[in-house]
Every structure is written in structure tokens, then in C-alpha cells.
Amino acid sequence: MSPERRAKLERLKAARVVMVDDEPTTLDVLEMFLEAEGYGEITKISDPQQAIDRITALRPDVVLLNLMMPGVSGLDILTVMRADHELKTIPVLIITGSSDGELKRRALESGAADFLSKPVDPSELSLRLRNTLATRAYREGRTAPAGSMPAPSKGQPELDQRRVRFIMDTFLARLRPKLDEMDASVAQGDVVNLAGLAHWLKGAAGTVGLHAFTAPAERLGELVRAQRLDELPELMRTLRRLCDEAEADLAASGSRPC
Structure with missing residues (x-):
């Protein structure tokens, strides 16, 4: 150098x-x-x-x-x-x-x-x-x-792929316990915590590029604001299915499972 x-x-x-x-x-x-x-x-x-x-x-x-x-x-x-x-x-x-x-x-x-x-x-x-x-x-x-100032490093394709997998792993590792927390909040009718979790999911998923979660996260926020808690269990099943699919995709690409 x-x-x-x-x-x-x-x-x-x-x-x-x-x-x-x-x-x-x-x-x-x-x-x-x-x-x-x-x-x-x-x-x-x-x-x-x-x-x-x-x-x-x-x-x-x-x-x-x-x-x-x-x-x-x-x-x-x-x-x-x-x-x-x-x-x-x-x-x-x-x-x-x-x-x-x-x-x-x-x-x-x-x-x-x-x-x-x-x-x-x-x-x-x-x-x-x-x-x-x-x-x-x-x-x-x-x-x-x-x-x-130094130009940003362009990196190598394999390094970029490792970065992507690491980002997805980080998100999914946090998502599982968040989904458990959502289920508990649904059971307790805790709309305040659910609103915060909906905000977390929309922001975090968008940041890491997992856009499949964006619409369900927005829907979660809408249902919570409308107090339509009876519709949340079905939405939670959708979120867990998306999480399973994302983890399967990562495993197929060679990343460690969450």
C-alpha cells in the first residue's frame, strides 16, 4: 500500500x-x-x-x-x-x-x-x-x-455475496424471537408493543433488502391501528412462512442457518 x-x-x-x-x-x-x-x-x-x-x-x-x-x-x-x-x-x-x-x-x-x-x-x-x-x-x-479521500472499495463478487448472506443471517436471527414476541403480544392484546414491532419489521426488512416482509409489516401496522386483532393470527402465519422460506434460501446458498 x-x-x-x-x-x-x-x-x-x-x-x-x-x-x-x-x-x-x-x-x-x-x-x-x-x-x-x-x-x-x-x-x-x-x-x-x-x-x-x-x-x-x-x-x-x-x-x-x-x-x-x-x-x-x-x-x-x-x-x-x-x-x-x-x-x-x-x-x-x-x-x-x-x-x-x-x-x-x-x-x-x-x-x-x-x-x-x-x-x-x-x-x-x-x-x-x-x-x-x-x-x-x-x-x-x-x-x-x-x-x-479514498474511493469506496469495489470489492470482489464472492465478498459481496458473503456480505449479503451475513446481512440476511443477522436479520433472520433477530426475526425469530421478534415473531415470538408478536405472538405473545397478540395473545395479550398489547397493541402498543405490536405497533413498535410492526415499525421494527418494516424498517429492518427494508434496510436489509428483504422486501417480501414489507407488505405484511405494513398490514400488521394497519390492523393494529384499526384494533382488528382477530385478523393477526393469519398474518403471523404468513410472516413465519416467509421466515422459513428465507432461511431455506440461505441454507441453499451455503449460508449458515439461523
Whole structure:
């Protein structure tokens, strides 16, 4: 490796990246993407209510922020950051599965630097993050503009396939206990927990690219909001069937079973 390349990679390793998302699976997947590109200082925050305190303490170089979170939204966090004298210079990349143009406009007005859509494409994540960091560094006079930062690694096909299988394994390993929790919540009539689980399923499945779960997750949320709990057992059977099929596909491709 050339000295120039080594120096550029060291800058990546030194970049402090904070990720805020209420879904741990999304955070795990994003962390894997970033580690594969050479980032070493990554902090995951799954409780949005703790985000401002953690960001204030950590002083990251960039924040990856989910826009749609229950309780405290990404827009709430962004608004607080932009009103804070010390936090307002930290660039924020918004990650969202929403197609709401008005919501995106409000985020831009609040100071968002860029957007990434779920499911997050690792190459796009790498490029946008690299350019955002380089732009900030250039403005602060610390390094050259974006072109001087290391380009995202293209990887090898077999490595990319291993990454895909790892992502699917991670999601499915979390999905089984979540389905058990859903069944228990259905039996107890716990609509609050079911609403949170529906939100988790839609966001996590979309992030890892398992789109077969998206429509059932949306349906789950609709039924919970309408209090139509008698229709949930059939939907749960559909979700378990989809999980079985996904695990079978992974086993056939050579990945370890969950």
C-alpha cells in the first residue's frame, strides 16, 4: 500500500461516525457497511431520547440519522442540533424509508446535509459519507476536497455475496424471537408493543433488502391501528412462512442457518 493510500485510510479510521436509529438491526447493518470501507470510530445509538446527550459528549465528525422514529423523531434531533452553537456544524445524513416530499423538505430546511433511502445501498452510503466528511474537512482547512479521500472499495463478487448472506443471517436471527414476541403480544392484546414491532419489521426488512416482509409489516401496522386483532393470527402465519422460506434460501446458498 502506498504511503498516500495509507494516510487516506488512516483519516477514515479516525473519522468519528455516530448513527442514530431505533432499530438495532439497521445499526448493525450500517456498521458492517462502514467497517468494510475502513471506518473505525463508529458509535451506535438506538434510543433517540439519548441522541443529543451522546452527540454532545462525542462530538462526531458526522451523524447518520433515521428520520422516522417513535417518541423523538430524527427531525426533532436535527432541529435541536441546528439550534445548538457547538452541534450545528456537524453534518447530518438523513436515512429514511419515507417518500414524503414535505418531510424531506423540512429536514433540508433544518440543515440536513444529504439523504439516503432505505434499503441503504453500501456504495451510495460510502460515497455520500466520504464526500460529506471531505467537504467538512475542506471547509475547516484540514485536508483536500472530496476527490482526495479514498474511493469506496469495489470489492470482489464472492465478498459481496458473503456480505449479503451475513446481512440476511443477522436479520433472520433477530426475526425469530421478534415473531415470538408478536405472538405473545397478540395473545395479550398489547397493541402498543405490536405497533413498535410492526415499525421494527418494516424498517429492518427494508434496510436489509428483504422486501417480501414489507407488505405484511405494513398490514400488521394497519390492523393494529384499526384494533382488528382477530385478523393477526393469519398474518403471523404468513410472516413465519416467509421466515422459513428465507432461511431455506440461505441454507441453499451455503449460508449458515439461523
